[in-house]
Amino acid sequence: MVPLGLAALMVSLLSLAACQRSPPTDSAPLTPQGTAASERLIFQDDFERRGLGDSWRTESDTWRIVDGRVADQGAKNRGLWLNISLPQEARVEFDAWSLTPPDKSLFRGDMKCEVFGSTLSHQSGYVFIFGGWENRVSVIARRDEHANDRQEKLGTKVEADRRYHWTILRQGGKLTWLLDGEAFMSYADPNPVGGTAFGFNNWISHLRFDNLKVYDLSPADTKN
Numbered sequence: 001m002v003p004l005g006l007a008a009l010m011v012s013l014l015s016l017a018a019c020q021r022s023p024p025t026d027s028a029p030l031t032p033q034g035t036a037a038s039e040r041l042i043f044q045d046d047f048e049r050r051g052l053g054d055s056w057r058t059e060s061d062t063w064r065i066v067d068g069r070v071a072d073q074g075a076k077n078r079g080l081w082l083n084i085s086l087p088q089e090a091r092v093e094f095d096a097w098s099l100t101p102p103d104k105s106l107f108r109g110d111m112k113c114e115v116f117g118s119t120l121s122h123q124s125g126y127v128f129i130f131g132g133w134e135n136r137v138s139v140i141a142r143r144d145e146h147a148n149d150r151q152e153k154l155g156t157k158v159e160a161d162r163r164y165h166w167t168i169l170r171q172g173g174k175l176t177w178l179l180d181g182e183a184f185m186s187y188a189d190p191n192p193v194g195g196t197a198f199g200f201n202n203w204i205s206h207l208r209f210d211n212l213k214v215y216d217l218s219p220a221d222t223k224n
Contacts, residue, residue, distance in 0.1 A: 039091065043084050043214040055083050057120065070209040075202045081120040085196035089171050089217040092198060097163045098131070099206040109135035109158030110205040115168055117197030125195045126187070128168060128177060131158030140175060140187040151187045171217060
């Protein structure tokens with residue numbers, strides 16, 4: 001039989017060892033995506049229906065739903081706009097791909113979306129273009145996709161019919177763009193556009209979009 005004094009000492013030593021193995025509790029828990037657990041999904045759309053629905057608006061009749069995906073060819077910057085406002089700190093995710101033209105004409109790539117617009121109109125916020133200008137350059141532009149202060153990335157072409165997963169985040173004044181989970185481009189804006197509009201957009205490519213999700217990344221103490 002172990003003496004009572006020795007037993008108490010052994011219990012104390014075991015408790016101390018357990019405490020030393022415990023992980024620190026002052027770090028914020030993380031979601032599987034690697035972002036703070038305070039994020040909140042506020043909108044999602046899988047487009048499994050016939051019509052665009054009340055959550056969307058557009059001035060172009062080229063936007064439609066085909067086989068459960070948003071489809072467009074030839075909107076010429078008359079975008080498809082979400083009627084729900086983006087939080088100022090947000091993550092937007094969706095799938096996008098550019099189809100081989102049915103008539104086998106020039107494949108342009110040229111996938112596009114717009115975020116944090118001040119109105120539901122082209123170039124009222126930030127424009128993200130993958131493989132623009134006949135698949136020659138990708139850009140993040142503030143209000144003007146042709147402006148000299150846009151961020152550019154050369155040498156990355158859109159592959160025809162390949163489905164890409166886009167992720168766009170804004171935290172503070174920094175926009176971060178990931179493709180298929182890998183960092184692609186970023187844009188730091190010391191005077192961020194304060195708009196709340198999001199839209200898919202297109203010039204004349206044959207585009208498809210699907211599986212949109214919008215997350216609020218605002219700190220937990222600022223949410224209602």
